[in-house]
Each structure stands twice: as structure tokens, then as C-alpha cells.
Amino acid sequence: MSxxxxxxxxxxxxxxxxxxxxADGYEVALAKDGREAVEMVSKVQPDIVVMDISMPGMDGxxxxxxxxxxxxxxxxxxxxxxxxYKDNFLSWSADAYVIKTSDLTExxxxxxxxxEKSKSDST
Amino acid sequence: xxxxxNEAVQTTLDLKRLLRLVxxxxxxxxxxxxxxxxxxxxxKATNCLEGRLAIGPKDQExxxxxxxxxxEENKSLxxxxxxxxxxxxxxxxPLYHIAARLKFPLDSDELVVRAVRDKTxxxxxxxxxxxxxxxxxxxxxxxxxxxxxxxxxxxxxxGAIVVDNIYAGQxxxxxxxxxxxxxxxxxxxxxxxxxxYDALHKQIGKLQEAYRELRETQGKLVQSEKLxxxxxxxxxxxxEIRNPLVTIGGFARSMKRQLDAGHPSARSIDIIIxxxxxxxKILANVMDFSxxxxxxxxxxxxxxxxxxxCVLLNDQLTSLGVALSQRLERGLPLVxxxxxxxxxxxxxxxxxxxxxxxxxxxxxxxSRLENGLIWIDISDTGKGIAEDMIxxxxxxxxxxxxxxxxxxxAVTKKIIVDHGxxxxxxxxxxxxxxxxxxxxxxxxxxxxxxxxxxxKSEARSTGAGDEADVGAQGxxx
Numbered sequence: 001m002s003x004x005x006x007x008x009x010x011x012x013x014x015x016x017x018x019x020x021x022x023a024d025g026y027e028v029a030l031a032k033d034g035r036e037a038v039e040m041v042s043k044v045q046p047d048i049v050v051m052d053i054s055m056p057g058m059d060g061x062x063x064x065x066x067x068x069x070x071x072x073x074x075x076x077x078x079x080x081x082x083x084x085y086k087d088n089f090l091s092w093s094a095d096a097y098v099i100k101t102s103d104l105t106e107x108x109x110x111x112x113x114x115x116e117k118s119k120s121d122s123t
Numbered sequence: 124x125x126x127x128x129n130e131a132v133q134t135t136l137d138l139k140r141l142l143r144l145v146x147x148x149x150x151x152x153x154x155x156x157x158x159x160x161x162x163x164x165x166x167k168a169t170n171c172l173e174g175r176l177a178i179g180p181k182d183q184e185x186x187x188x189x190x191x192x193x194x195e196e197n198k199s200l201x202x203x204x205x206x207x208x209x210x211x212x213x214x215x216x217p218l219y220h221i222a223a224r225l226k227f228p229l230d231s232d233e234l235v236v237r238a239v240r241d242k243t244x245x246x247x248x249x250x251x252x253x254x255x256x257x258x259x260x261x262x263x264x265x266x267x268x269x270x271x272x273x274x275x276x277x278x279x280x281x282g283a284i285v286v287d288n289i290y291a292g293q294x295x296x297x298x299x300x301x302x303x304x305x306x307x308x309x310x311x312x313x314x315x316x317x318x319x320y321d322a323l324h325k326q327i328g329k330l331q332e333a334y335r336e337l338r339e340t341q342g343k344l345v346q347s348e349k350l351x352x353x354x355x356x357x358x359x360x361x362x363e364i365r366n367p368l369v370t371i372g373g374f375a376r377s378m379k380r381q382l383d384a385g386h387p388s389a390r391s392i393d394i395i396i397x398x399x400x401x402x403x404k405i406l407a408n409v410m411d412f413s414x415x416x417x418x419x420x421x422x423x424x425x426x427x428x429x430x431x432x433c434v435l436l437n438d439q440l441t442s443l444g445v446a447l448s449q450r451l452e453r454g455l456p457l458v459x460x461x462x463x464x465x466x467x468x469x470x471x472x473x474x475x476x477x478x479x480x481x482x483x484x485x486x487x488x489x490s491r492l493e494n495g496l497i498w499i500d501i502s503d504t505g506k507g508i509a510e511d512m513i514x515x516x517x518x519x520x521x522x523x524x525x526x527x528x529x530x531x532x533a534v535t536k537k538i539i540v541d542h543g544x545x546x547x548x549x550x551x552x553x554x555x556x557x558x559x560x561x562x563x564x565x566x567x568x569x570x571x572x573x574x575x576x577x578x579k580s581e582a583r584s585t586g587a588g589d590e591a592d593v594g595a596q597g598x599x600x
Contacts, residue, residue, distance in 0.1 A: 010366055010370070012367075012370040012374075013366065013369055013370050013373075016369070016370055016373040016374055016377070017373075019377060020373070020377055023377070023380075081362055081365040081366050081369070082362060100365065100366070100369045101368075101369060101372070101403050102368055102369050102370075102371065102372020102373045102375070102376065102396070102399045102400070102403060103372070103373075103376065103400070104373060104376070
């Protein structure tokens with residue numbers, strides 16, 4: 001079973017994503033902001049990170065930077081309501097950039113694709 | 124008599140009419156009664172004294188006929204002045220050729236120029252034996268006895284009147300000259316007034332033109348400020364709304380999966396999902412619009428972009444019974460555009476066209492090169508746009524559809540203008556609408572050549588070398 005670290009400050013959204021992803025058979029760990037995500041990565045050892053960008057304290061882009069310096073093979077999906085971060089070159093180091101909608105199909109497919117890719121890369 | 128003449132002259136501000144009146148007075152039997160009169164004016168631009176108008180019978184016979192006619196008709200001066208003001212061009216006046224040939228530099232020694240320079244009248248009684256009269260002047264005017272009177276306004280000579288009695292042959296009497304001089308003083312002032320009025324008129328014209336330009340620029344400014352403000356507000360609101368929508372729609376979807384299809388709440392949940400989808404679509408439009416990304420311009424085959432856009436809508440249009448035909452000109456030069464943005468611009472117009480048609484109709488797209496610009500026409504057989512709507516058509520948030528955001532065409536216009544192009548619309552209610560886009564085909568020749576070479580080599584290696592062109596394709600049925 002693949003493990004997802006979900007980083008999301010919005011409580012209701014976190015519930016939604018957690019429920020949906022667990023229903024699809026993933027194990028989901030939740031971090032409420034960027035700082036918590038950085039702390040949790042080593043403990044949780046996720047296979048993939050789904051990261052919101054706009055969060056209080058440390059935002060998703062900074063958290064992604066810190067996580068990638070330690071775990072440079074870990075796939076990260078930026079999952080945000082803001083298309084404008086696409087123009088921020090720091091966001092380019094993410095493996096995918098998904099714009100939030102109520103239809104989670106794109107997010108789920110992106111997770112699946114990236115997990116398959118990292119599995120085939122490591123074997 | 125003089126009072127009547129003056130009144131007519133002083134109340135005329137149109138210079139051309141004024142000159143006509145002056146010479147009519149000079150030659151009318153009621154007034155000064157000379158046979159012929161030529162009016163010359165100082166032209167400051169050329170620094171010359173130039174003939175402007177000449178009035179009188181063209182020869183002895185004509186003179187006799189006119190006098191005969193006038194004594195029969197017995198017209199009053201007022202009537203004659205009215206007749207003179209018949210709008211006939213100066214060039215058609217019988218003696219115009221005399222006026223047209225008189226042109227003397229202001230520093231010359233010509234008799235008439237001297238009269239102007241010295242501001243004094245000159246009388247010539249025997250031109251053939253008078254050294255002061257040049258051969259040139261004599262050959263043009265042809266009178267043996269004549270008088271030159273300067274026209275003076277505010278101490279400055281603005282022109283001269285030359286009169287003679289060539290047909291009657293009688294000498295010019297001293298009292299006739301005196302009367303002419305009094306008249307000339309009034310005429311000088313009237314001409315001055317008319318010239319000032321003329322200059323004023325030109326100034327007003329310039330001001331009106333400047334005002335019109337100002338209005339136009341202001342309009343553009345308001346439009347672009349509106350767009351900028353819209354962009355900021357829209358982006359903010361859109362982001363605030365997008366997050367809760369994700370939660371509402373997301374939970375509705377997960378609830379739906381947990382319910383049986385026949386559950387009493389299933390339909391309500393479908394409605395929530397559908398409504399959220401619609402709101403998200405509107406937000407996507409607004410966010411695309413507020414996204415400040417600059418166009419990424421590359422040399423592009425515009426026909427390819429048009430075709431790619433049409434392909435996106437093919438299925439949808441076919442299912443609505445709308446035929447989409449393309450007439451794309453072969454061998455168009457490349458254009459510097461952001462293909463994705465232009466695709467978006469075309470897509471918005473095509474979607475509008477499809478919505479305006481509803482079901483069963485035609486959309487035709489064409490491209491052509493004209494005056495160094497690429498022109499794209501998109502015509503539909505839809506219901507058309509009311510004339511009073513057209514000026515607002517490209518304004519952000521302007522929409523006639525209850526579910527529209529009013530941003531589609533604003534986005535289209537912004538994209539086209541960002542590419543240095545323009546967009547226009549022509550529409551007739553019940554007949555259809557045509558949008559015309561023009562884009563500069565400004566790829567420099569050298570890079571165009573390079574691109575052509577590149578294309579050729581590409582074509583050789585891939586075997587597909589045809590320019591994006593499908594001629595008049597038979598639609599999508």
C-alpha cells in the first residue's frame with residue numbers, strides 16, 4: 001500500500017482528500033502546514049507528497065524545497081487553487097502541478113502515474 | 124448705393140463668396156459699373172500677388188448680349204448679387220483664365236505690385252505707350268486704359284482690384300475712381316475679416332480633430348483600466364471562492380458514490396455537482412483572464428492554429444447540426460503569435476457563434492493576406508447582435524446570456540490587441556454575425572526565408588510538406 005503525505009491547511013479539504021484517497025486504497029498522513037510536513041517526512045517515509053501551496057507559516061513551495069534537499073527522489077505534486085504559481089520558477093521542481101477542482105480525477109490520476117513512474121525508476 | 128454694396132460685402136464671411144460679390148459690385152451698372160474687374164490677393168506663403176477671380180463679359184459680343192439682357196430684366200443690385208452667389212466654381216467664370224495667369228512676386232517692379240506696395244491707386248490711360256506696364260501684364264489683361272486700386276486692411280495691403288472699360292471704350296472718370304477707392308477700403312476690411320474667419324474655421328477643425336482623438340484615446344484608456352481593475356478583483360474573488368467549491372463539490376461526489384442510484388437524495392446531489400462544475404468553469408474563465416502571463420510569440424502558421432481550433436469544436440458542432448467550413452488562403456506568411464493564446468481567442472468567438480446558432484446553421488472561417496496583414500473572418504448564420512449592443516461587445520462582464528461570464532470576447536480582444544492586431548464585428552439581426560481579426564504578418568524577411576528553408580527540410584524529413592491548407596472543406600457532417 002502506497003503512503004501519501006497530504007499537506008493541507010483547510011480542514012474540510014483535508015477531510016475530503018483524506019477520505020477519497022483512503023477509499024482508493026492509499027495510506028494517508030496529514031500535515032497541517034509546511035513546517036509540519038518537513039518534520040513529518042522522515043518519520044512517515046511517504047511514497048509521494050501532495051502539497052497545497054498557500055498555507056500560513058511556511059508555504060508549500062518553501063516546504064517542497066526543504067523536503068527535496070533531503071529526499072530528492074520523492075515525487076511532489078503541487079495541488080493549489082492558484083494557477084499563477086505556475087509562473088513561479090520554484091514550482092518547476094515539482095513533479096506535477098494540479099489546479100484544485102471538486103473533481104479529483106486529475107489529482108488521483110497524477111498520483112497513480114507518478115507512483116508507477118517512481119516504482120519503475122527504482123527497480 | 125454704396126451702403127447697400129457695403130452691407131452685402133461686410134456680412135459675408137466666406138472668402139470665396141465675398142470675392143465674387145466684390146467683383147459683381149465693381150462691374151454692376153447699379154454700383155461701380157466697370158466693364159471688367161480682376162481681383163488679386165497677396166499670398167504670404169508664396170510671397171506673390173496672385174489673381175484670384177475675374178468677372179466681366181468675355182468679349183465685345185458677350186458684353187453687348189449681357190447689357191441687352193440686363194436692361195430687359197432690369198434686375199436690382201440685390202438680385203444681381205444673389206445671382207452671382209450661384210455656387211458656380213471660379214474656374215467656370217468666363218474670365219477666370221485672366222485671373223489664373225496673373226502672378227507677380229511682391230518684390231517685383233510690376234505696376235500692380237507697386238500699387239499694392241505703395242498703397243496708392245495707379246491709373247493707366249495709354250498702356251501701349253506707358254513704360255510702367257509690363258508686356259506680360261499687357262498681354263494677359265489686354266486693356267489700354269485701366270486702374271489698379273489696392274485693397275487695404277488695417278494699414279496693410281492685402282490685394283488689389285484692376286478695373287477697365289474695355290468694351291464700352293469710354294475713359295475711366297475721376298469720380299468712378301474715387302468711388303472705387305472708397306469701396307476698396309471696405310473690401311479690404313471685409314477680406315481681412317473673411318480671412319480671419321477662414322483661419323479660425325481651420326483652427327476649429329483642428330481642435331475638433333484633436334478632441335475626437337482625445338475622446339478615442341480616453342475610451343481606450345478607460346477600457347484598459349477597466350480590464351486591469353477587473354483582473355485584480357476577479358483574481359482575488361476567484362481564489363477565495365475556489366477553495367470552498369472544491370470541498371462542496373468534492374464531498375458531493377464522494378457522497379454520490381456511496382449512495383444507490385435510486386436513492387431519493389441522488390438527484391439533489393447531482394444538482395450540487397453540476398452547479399459546482401458550472402461555477403468552477405466560470406472561475407476558470409475569470410482566472411485565465413486575470414492571469415498576467417505575457418504572450419509567448421513564435422513564428423507560427425496561422426492556418427494551423429485555425430485548424431487546430433476547429434478540430435476542438437468539431438464533435439460538439441456536429442452533434443448540434445452546425446456545419447463548419449474553412450477557406451484558408453495558401454502560402455500565408457508566418458505570424459509572430461502565441462499559438463495557444465490565439466487559439467483561445469478563436470475558440471471564444473467560435474463558441475459564441477455556435478451558441479448564437481443553437482442548432483442547424485453554418486459557421487465559416489477564412490484566412491487571407493491583404494495589405495501586409497493577415498485577416499481572419501469568422502461568420503455564422505446565428506441570430507445576430509443588436510446594433511446597440513455592438514459597442515459594448517468586447518467590454519468585460521458584458522453578456523447577453525444568463526449563464527455567461529461576459530469575459531470570452533473581452534479575453535479575445537485583449538489577446539488580439541496584445542498581438543498588435545485588431546478585431547471588428549459586423550452583425551445583422553436574424554442574419555448572422557461576422558468577426559474580423561487582423562494580425563500583423565511582421566516576420567522579417569530574413570527569418571521568413573530561414574523559416575521557409577526550415578520548413579522545406581522538415582518536409583523532406585517527414586514527408587509532410589503541405590502548407591496548412593484545406594481549401595473549402597465541406598464542413599463536419
